[in-house]
Amino acid sequence: xxxxxxxxxxxxxxxxxxxxxxxxxxxxxxxxxxxxxxxxxxxxxxxxxxxxxxxxxxxxxxxxxxxxxxxxxxxxxxxxxxxxxxxxxxxxxxxxxxxxxxxxxxxxxxxxxxxxxxxxxxxxxxxxxxxxxxxxxxxxxxxxxxxxxxxxxxxxxxxxxxxxxxxxxxxxxxxxxxxxxxxxxxxxxxxxxxxxxxxxxxxxxxxxxxxxxxxxxxxxxxxxxxxxxxxxxxxxxxxxxxxxxxxxxxxxxxxxxxxxxxxxxxxxxxxxxxxxxxxxxxxxxxxxxxxxxxxxxxxxxxxxxxxxxx
Amino acid sequence: xxxxxxxxxxxxxxxxxxxxxxxxxxxxxxxxxxxxxxxxxxxxxxxxxxxxxxxxxxxxxxxxxxxxxxxxxxxxxxxxxxxxxxxxxxxxxxxxxxxxxxxxxxxxxxxxxxxxxxxxxxxxxxxxxxxxxxxxxxxxxxxxxxxxxxxxxxxxxxxxxxxxxxxxxxxxxxxxxxxxxxxxxxxxxxxxxxxxxxxxxxxxxxxxxxxxxxxxxxxxxxxxxxxxxxxxxxxxxxxxxxxxxxxxxxxxxxxxxxxxxxxxxxxxxxxxxxxxxxxxxxxxxxxxxxxxxxxxxxxxxxxxxxxxxx
Numbered sequence: 001x002x003x004x005x006x007x008x009x010x011x012x013x014x015x016x017x018x019x020x021x022x023x024x025x026x027x028x029x030x031x032x033x034x035x036x037x038x039x040x041x042x043x044x045x046x047x048x049x050x051x052x053x054x055x056x057x058x059x060x061x062x063x064x065x066x067x068x069x070x071x072x073x074x075x076x077x078x079x080x081x082x083x084x085x086x087x088x089x090x091x092x093x094x095x096x097x098x099x100x101x102x103x104x105x106x107x108x109x110x111x112x113x114x115x116x117x118x119x120x121x122x123x124x125x126x127x128x129x130x131x132x133x134x135x136x137x138x139x140x141x142x143x144x145x146x147x148x149x150x151x152x153x154x155x156x157x158x159x160x161x162x163x164x165x166x167x168x169x170x171x172x173x174x175x176x177x178x179x180x181x182x183x184x185x186x187x188x189x190x191x192x193x194x195x196x197x198x199x200x201x202x203x204x205x206x207x208x209x210x211x212x213x214x215x216x217x218x219x220x221x222x223x224x225x226x227x228x229x230x231x232x233x234x235x236x237x238x239x240x241x242x243x244x245x246x247x248x249x250x251x252x253x254x255x256x257x258x259x260x261x262x263x264x265x266x267x268x269x270x271x272x273x274x275x276x277x278x279x280x281x282x283x284x285x286x287x288x289x290x291x292x293x294x295x296x297x298x299x300x301x302x303x304x305x306x307x308x309x310x
Numbered sequence: 311x312x313x314x315x316x317x318x319x320x321x322x323x324x325x326x327x328x329x330x331x332x333x334x335x336x337x338x339x340x341x342x343x344x345x346x347x348x349x350x351x352x353x354x355x356x357x358x359x360x361x362x363x364x365x366x367x368x369x370x371x372x373x374x375x376x377x378x379x380x381x382x383x384x385x386x387x388x389x390x391x392x393x394x395x396x397x398x399x400x401x402x403x404x405x406x407x408x409x410x411x412x413x414x415x416x417x418x419x420x421x422x423x424x425x426x427x428x429x430x431x432x433x434x435x436x437x438x439x440x441x442x443x444x445x446x447x448x449x450x451x452x453x454x455x456x457x458x459x460x461x462x463x464x465x466x467x468x469x470x471x472x473x474x475x476x477x478x479x480x481x482x483x484x485x486x487x488x489x490x491x492x493x494x495x496x497x498x499x500x501x502x503x504x505x506x507x508x509x510x511x512x513x514x515x516x517x518x519x520x521x522x523x524x525x526x527x528x529x530x531x532x533x534x535x536x537x538x539x540x541x542x543x544x545x546x547x548x549x550x551x552x553x554x555x556x557x558x559x560x561x562x563x564x565x566x567x568x569x570x571x572x573x574x575x576x577x578x579x580x581x582x583x584x585x586x587x588x589x590x591x592x593x594x595x596x597x598x599x600x601x602x603x604x605x606x607x608x609x610x611x612x613x614x615x616x617x618x619x620x
Contacts, residue, residue, distance in 0.1 A: 260496060261495040
């Protein structure tokens, strides 16, 4: 059942940088996206066309989109909250957008100030308009493994929201562990519930490594046939030593494990490390990816000799 | 095949503190061990009876052993390199010791200045003498997933060393990912090779989280029936931001996942966090455990609201 090939959706330029404290210059965002496409990433969530009042880091999205070097075969995508965002994305030359629904009513209210149903109504309009414009729409389902306000979220409710998105012609649902509490014990019930209503080929997992479980969750999901995973280069967006750390799964860590499993991704690990190295100087803190830390500061043979007994 | 119950071998006081830069006072080591037993850990590798010249942090092992509060049912163990170490451990009241063999000849030479065969001869004597003294012996097999000097290590060689240890009456072999490069793709061949020569009930895994894969490796090993895992409270011994970081699997992260899988351990997660909090002030750096970081600095609802879109 384990897939032979996995699609990695790189969300660093959007979910990563949006949650960084430091503002990153448009030129650096462009360079970052170009390093990511050079690393072989085939899907890059590049930016968000959202209110600059709410997400100031994404105010230069049109500029970033205009300046990146578009490689054929790479899907450069953008987050949009509504029709206005979709139109801005379309004018900027974006061919694929993502919308974000929640599986928890409280989170929906506080994150986007709408009920789940109201947000789905909005996304239905976005999907219709996107279809007219020849654009594809992806759908996030946030708080799928738990909500910071409500606690447990029933898998059936996650499945309902996912099914509603698929019915409005969203091509893929990204089941999201917004607060990083998923573990292999709840990956199975949630994925099983969604897979009962949505083809598994249309299910992606969007994991945060807040509690260190993200790769174990990927492994559990692979066994269920999931073959699309979101990740953020370097683990950007979740500095582990900052308050409010959210800890995106680091793309390097994911690729290291998938390479080890012999699963094809088309992504070059060392090129990812180069992209992280570039951003490390810009974000103003150490890059959280464990793989990055390991290869950036390799153990010398002498250090191994001195320090280890097992 | 997945076990219903897992034994966690807490190695923080030994493998953790031994690799910390800061010297820890004996009284603090004692307090740490007592916090760990209070957390429900049933096996605690407490110290090492090795040359103080080579491992100065372990010079006070006899004192630590004398001062800990011994709880019934808890196994307090110690690392020993040879007969002299065994005798010191015995005089200190230790009932169970661990020896450390390597699966890689180069690592054996550089770590303990002996060939693998010579070290096994030593451990055979240790086992004989331990038997006479009524002591149990555990055996590490280091560099089981790769060697910093030789690279790949054949699983058959790991199995040979493990089998040799079991033949000399070692009760359990701890298959060790010394440099933290294991991934689920090589966990299976290594565990399968060892399990072809050693009952799986006598196989433990000793993992380092250097590349973030430790929990995924645990998950893979659980599916193979492995039910004993080493871990270090807080992930001590591997500060991710220090050169030569080795990154022990953090006990908190392990327990969080095992709790999620409904696997019994007898360990209280919140009590582990208290033990990490105690040591954080002593080691002089942030505790690397992801779980610890997540609960120590919880996301406020406002931070979630402001920062998240998926």
